[in-house]
Amino acid sequence: MTPIAPLIEAFLRETLVHQRGASQHTCDSYAQSFQLLFEFAAARLKSRPSRLMLEQIDAGLVSAFLEHLEDLRKNAAVTRNVRLAAIKSFFRFLEYRQPAALDQVRRVLAIPFKKTDTRLVPYLLREELQALLDAPNPATRDGIRDRAMLHVAVCAGLRVSELTGLTINDIDMPSMSIRVVGKGRRERALPLWKPAATALSAWLAIRGKVATPEVFVSARGEALSRWGFAYLLKQHAAAAARQQPGLAKKRVSPHVLRHTCAMIILQATQDIRKVSLWLGHATMTTTEVYTRGDPTEKLDAMEAIVPPHLRRGTFQPTDKLMALLKSTT
Structure with missing residues (x-):
């Protein structure tokens, strides 16, 4: 044994x-x-x-x-x-x-995996996303930190482990970009949208000197865990739902923010390859799931198709004599 x-x-x-x-x-x-x-x-x-x-x-x-x-x-x-x-x-x-x-x-x-339903990826609509980003109170230290976290998470499409693992050395404010270490230790450099860079600069200005290298820390100077971020996200989503009731029907998880980023990039660029590079996917197969959730992809495809012509015809009523003969046979 x-x-x-x-x-x-x-x-x-x-x-x-x-x-x-x-x-x-x-x-x-x-x-x-x-x-x-x-x-x-x-x-x-x-x-x-x-x-x-x-x-x-x-x-x-x-x-x-x-x-x-x-x-x-x-x-x-x-x-x-x-x-x-x-x-x-x-x-x-x-x-x-x-x-x-x-x-x-x-x-x-040899034990088989169970088949699962392939569902559309959940993501936030633009109005819902804006309400969520506006939820943290910018007049408090925690609010400034949370606002920066949400903006960076959405802008870069970060996995929650990538967000909580982001360090001071990974940030280059002059170029408004960050370095991300993703799955399989694959690195990628991502530009920050101007609102995200502004929110991050505001947080770094009051973050203070702490022992931990992580960017987002608690009041005690300890790095926030992914569970801590998920808890804060839940609180802000509940607050945002007062402005956008549709949020109350959605489960707003850290990964939903990543999906939201993917959909924004896809709708802006119409290029699934750019989405794959932005999110740090190893293969395009992983990224293709977003094309099923974006209705504009289907509309563009429809506009590009030249449908077959419908041959014209003229309706002629059935001859009464022939109809009688057919009914007697």
Whole structure:
């Protein structure tokens, strides 16, 4: 029997962080998936999580865990697939570490992902976005910080980890641009719209000297977490909904701001390649989802199409005698 704890530790700390260079967000997501899995396995096997053995985490238990997520935790198929992806990644890691468990590994890897609905990306309309950007109070320190965060997040289309990880050294105010380190450690330089640059300059002027290098910090000088930003965003979205009631029906998450940026760039440039470069996507396939959400793309396509001609014809009533003959046959 092989204890699973050392294997998980090696996978999370060595393989994910050092070998694959995964972001902190990815590492946290994987850790959360395994936490849920081991809590389920420990309860099912009447054991402590630290005493679980690799041989106990077989395809049957993993399948039961996935059913537990959907039936009892009421997780959607998308969330189920995220948990399964983390588990499969770990078992692919085991293929070369535990050759004796190869059959068990292959059975887990054979568990299929569930099909999910392909929905249109959620984004804010221009009036809704403006109401959100105007929500923070510019007369307070926190309001100036939050206004700068929202403007930069939308302008650059940043992932929440990219926003909270932005440092002072990543900002070049003379050129009004920022340097962003995205997924896979891919860097990209992005210009700031003038309102975003103005809001950011106002925040930097009162930020003060703090030990942490991150741009956006709390009153105690500590870097804001992505959960902290999500909380502030929720508060400002609720305030903005008083001006734009449509916001109350939308779930305004940090990623919705990224989607909003993508739609603004797409509608302004009509070039999906520019959207891909702006957002830092590895492939164009990821970016194509925005073309399904932009109705102007369909209108442009319709205008470019030359429809087939409709052949003219003249209606002639049916001859009564011929109609009579046809009815008697």
